[in-house]
Amino acid sequence: xxxxxxxxxxxxxxxxxxxxxFSHGVFVVRGADGASVSVGEADVAxxxxxxATLDAERAGANVSGLILRLNEAGIILGExxxxxxxxxxxxxxxxxxxCIGIAESVKGDADVLKASAxxxxxxxxxxxxxFSVVSIAAFAVVLVLVWRRFKRGYNRKVxxxxxxxxxxxxx
Amino acid sequence: MLKIEDYKAVxxxxxLIGVLLFASSTLGLVLRLPGGEKFSELWVLGPxxxxxxxxFNVGADVNYLVYVGVGNHMGCSAYYVVYVKFxxxxxxxxxxxxxxxxxxxxxxxxxxxxxxxxxxxAPLRFSFSNVSFSENRSFVGSLMINGLTFNxxxxxxxxxxxxxxxxQLFMELWIYNVEFQAFEYHNRFVGLWLNMTGV
Numbered sequence: 001x002x003x004x005x006x007x008x009x010x011x012x013x014x015x016x017x018x019x020x021x022f023s024h025g026v027f028v029v030r031g032a033d034g035a036s037v038s039v040g041e042a043d044v045a046x047x048x049x050x051x052a053t054l055d056a057e058r059a060g061a062n063v064s065g066l067i068l069r070l071n072e073a074g075i076i077l078g079e080x081x082x083x084x085x086x087x088x089x090x091x092x093x094x095x096x097x098x099c100i101g102i103a104e105s106v107k108g109d110a111d112v113l114k115a116s117a118x119x120x121x122x123x124x125x126x127x128x129x130x131f132s133v134v135s136i137a138a139f140a141v142v143l144v145l146v147w148r149r150f151k152r153g154y155n156r157k158v159x160x161x162x163x164x165x166x167x168x169x170x171x
Numbered sequence: 172m173l174k175i176e177d178y179k180a181v182x183x184x185x186x187l188i189g190v191l192l193f194a195s196s197t198l199g200l201v202l203r204l205p206g207g208e209k210f211s212e213l214w215v216l217g218p219x220x221x222x223x224x225x226x227f228n229v230g231a232d233v234n235y236l237v238y239v240g241v242g243n244h245m246g247c248s249a250y251y252v253v254y255v256k257f258x259x260x261x262x263x264x265x266x267x268x269x270x271x272x273x274x275x276x277x278x279x280x281x282x283x284x285x286x287x288x289x290x291x292x293a294p295l296r297f298s299f300s301n302v303s304f305s306e307n308r309s310f311v312g313s314l315m316i317n318g319l320t321f322n323x324x325x326x327x328x329x330x331x332x333x334x335x336x337x338x339q340l341f342m343e344l345w346i347y348n349v350e351f352q353a354f355e356y357h358n359r360f361v362g363l364w365l366n367m368t369g370v
Contacts (some may be wrong), residue, residue: 047250051349058247064286074250075282078281078282082279125197131197132193132197147179150182
């Protein structure tokens with residue numbers, strides 16, 4: 001009876017140990033996979049933030065502040081990738097999360113900056129176009145008036161001229 | 172005396188110049204003239220931020236410092252990665268003619284964003300450990316870069332011509348291509364020749 005109980009207990013413990021070992025392996029693999037996915041997501045988030053920053057820059061926004069924050073995100077992403085390479089999954093995942101936070105905030109700010117830069121550019125364009133059109137019209141009117149006056153004076157001058165006979169003309 | 176047609180031509184010219192002058196502010200917003208040559212710079216400076224006092228004769232467990240720099244003249248902000256790699260004389264460098272990077276895996280990386288016309292610089296601290304010498308060969312077990320240790324396990328034979336065990340620490344510049352959404356080798360690299368002298 002005692003033998004049976006002992007055998008049963010040993011088998012149970014063996015099963016527990018094996019299950020523990022197996023589940024540890026699963027958790028470690030899942031942890032590494034999770035960290036790898038997080039680092040991948042952080043990489044994508046930084047790229048998207050950079051794309052948005054570039055769009056804002058093309059729209060005419062000042063992106064110096066965004067570039068500073070992107071550099072911060074880049075440093076953290078580099079650290080996350082190196083932590084992942086060294087097998088430090090928890091640090092990699094934590095750094096990736098930090099990086100995603102910064103990248104998303106940069107992307108949001110870049111979108112706002114782009115919209116305001118586009119608005120500003122549109123206002124500048126219409127102001128400039130109005131100034132150009134009005135100036136050209138005024139200039140054309142002035143030029144036409146000056147031309148008419150000049151033409152009148154020119155004609156008067158031509159009509160007032162007397163024909164002259166050259167002194168060495170033949171008789 | 173000039174004919175009336177000549178004066179007409181002068182007035183027309185003045186009119187055209189005036190129209191262009193008044194339209195220039197709006198044309199400047201619409202027309203985009205092509206910029207100059209687009210390129211990036213990659214450099215390495217000594218510990219005093221000057222192109223001097225580079226580490227050359229190196230030994231184990233000694234800290235060395237250089238500065239890595241990148242300059243952006245691409246016409247817009249750029250996203251770069253600088254990969255730090257380590258090789259012996261038999262391993263390949265990037266191919267500048269074909270524009271391909273070295274096949275060696277990077278040990279350390281800098282991710283950086285630089286505005287057009289601006290530059291970036293960062294320290295690169297490194298030291299060697301597990302260095303040994305035997306039968307005209309030197310071995311480097313580990314390389315520490317900016318506080319992170321990497322197992323490199325490289326060996327170099329004695330260079331008869333230059334009297335030393337030569338290794339090279341080099342940096343490759345990669346740039347993010349927005350169109351392809353991927354990093355590509357930017358065909359720029361700089362390196363430091365290092366002569367392993369002692370344990």
